[in-house]
Amino acid sequence: MSALVTLDNLTVSYRRHPALHHVSGEFAAGSLTAVVGPNGAGKSTLLKSIAGLLPAAGVMLGLPRQQLAYLPQQSELDRSFPLDVRDCVLLGLWRRSGAFGSATTTMLRDVDAALHTVGLQGFERRPVGTLSSGQLQRVLFARLLVQDAQLILLDEPFNAVDANTTATLLGLVQQWHAQGRTVVAVLHDDAQVHTHFPNTLLLARELVAWGHTAQVLTPANLQRARAMAEAWDEQAPWCEADAPAAAPLLQTAS
Numbered sequence: 085m086s087a088l089v090t091l092d093n094l095t096v097s098y099r100r101h102p103a104l105h106h107v108s109g110e111f112a113a114g115s116l117t118a119v120v121g122p123n124g125a126g127k128s129t130l131l132k133s134i135a136g137l138l139p140a141a142g143v144m145l146g147l148p149r150q151q152l153a154y155l156p157q158q159s160e161l162d163r164s165f166p167l168d169v170r171d172c173v174l175l176g177l178w179r180r181s182g183a184f185g186s187a188t189t190t191m192l193r194d195v196d197a198a199l200h201t202v203g204l205q206g207f208e209r210r211p212v213g214t215l216s217s218g219q220l221q222r223v224l225f226a227r228l229l230v231q232d233a234q235l236i237l238l239d240e241p242f243n244a245v246d247a248n249t250t251a252t253l254l255g256l257v258q259q260w261h262a263q264g265r266t267v268v269a270v271l272h273d274d275a276q277v278h279t280h281f282p283n284t285l286l287l288a289r290e291l292v293a294w295g296h297t298a299q300v301l302t303p304a305n306l307q308r309a310r311a312m313a314e315a316w317d318e319q320a321p322w323c324e325a326d327a328p329a330a331a332p333l334l335q336t337a338s
């Protein structure tokens with residue numbers, strides 16, 4: 085299968101300390117991959133780099149960026165924004181409506197169909213700030229549904245979500261995979277990864293293993309990832325690959 089996303093010696097640093105260090109490999113078109121690793125392993129940094137939110141020179145996309153959808157961790161979302169559920173899902177249609185375009189009847193029908201799919205019919209006019217975590221995650225998946233992207237990046241999509249909602253959302257992930265879309269999800273539940281994700285990328289700032297899930301999530305690899313994470317030293321020398329300081333908080337190098 086051809087590569088949809090290629091990582092070529094990807095190094096991303098904050099204050100010159102690498103959060104990702106010399107990571108190389110490929111996400112094949114149509115693949116379904118879990119990204120796992122200890123806290124602070126660089127998983128969110130990897131997704132943000134692929135999404136183009138960090139200036140990462142080592143990421144090559146085999147599709148236009150408009151074909152990419154990114155779901156951040158809920159903790160990164162501003163829920164106080166005055167938006168109702170229907171308008172929140174409508175944002176997923178910006179490619180069809182344009183930044184300031186108005187919604188057509190067809191678009192509103194698609195939005196309501198997506199809300200029905202995630203079990204939230206009747207919630208159209210609810211302010212998003214009043215939703216539970218699980219309900220908000222269903223709304224955000226409805227937005228992904230209407231966005232209709234070929235590459236879908238999910239950062240801890242089932243965090244703080246109950247078993248029932250997780251099953252519904254996992255069903256959508258399986259559906260996207262069956263449709264030939266490429267899905268990459270940061271997850272912490274190894275059993276869930278074993279059951280639902282054919283491929284896994286195990287990170288501990290550096291790449292520990294990447295391939296078929298059963299061959300990646302071995303006790304030896306997991307132990308190695310833990311040891312690498314524990315060995316991390318905030319005072320370690322700067323990575324020689326880092327670019328000279330250009331911005332105070334965030335730099336990247338390949």
Ligand SMILES: Nc1ncnc2c1ncn2[C@@H]1O[C@H](COP(=O)(O)OP(=O)(O)OP(=O)(O)O)[C@@H](O)[C@H]1O
Nearest residue numbers: 098099103121122123124125126127128129130333
């Ligand atoms: N904006 C930032 N400024 C400085 N350091 C950062 C920033 N974002 C992340 N880091 C650091 O980069 C490292 C990797 O963070 P990242 O969030 O990518 O890890 P993660 O694997 O997603 O962690 P978790 O499982 O806890 O969500 C951590 O040491 C973190 O403290």
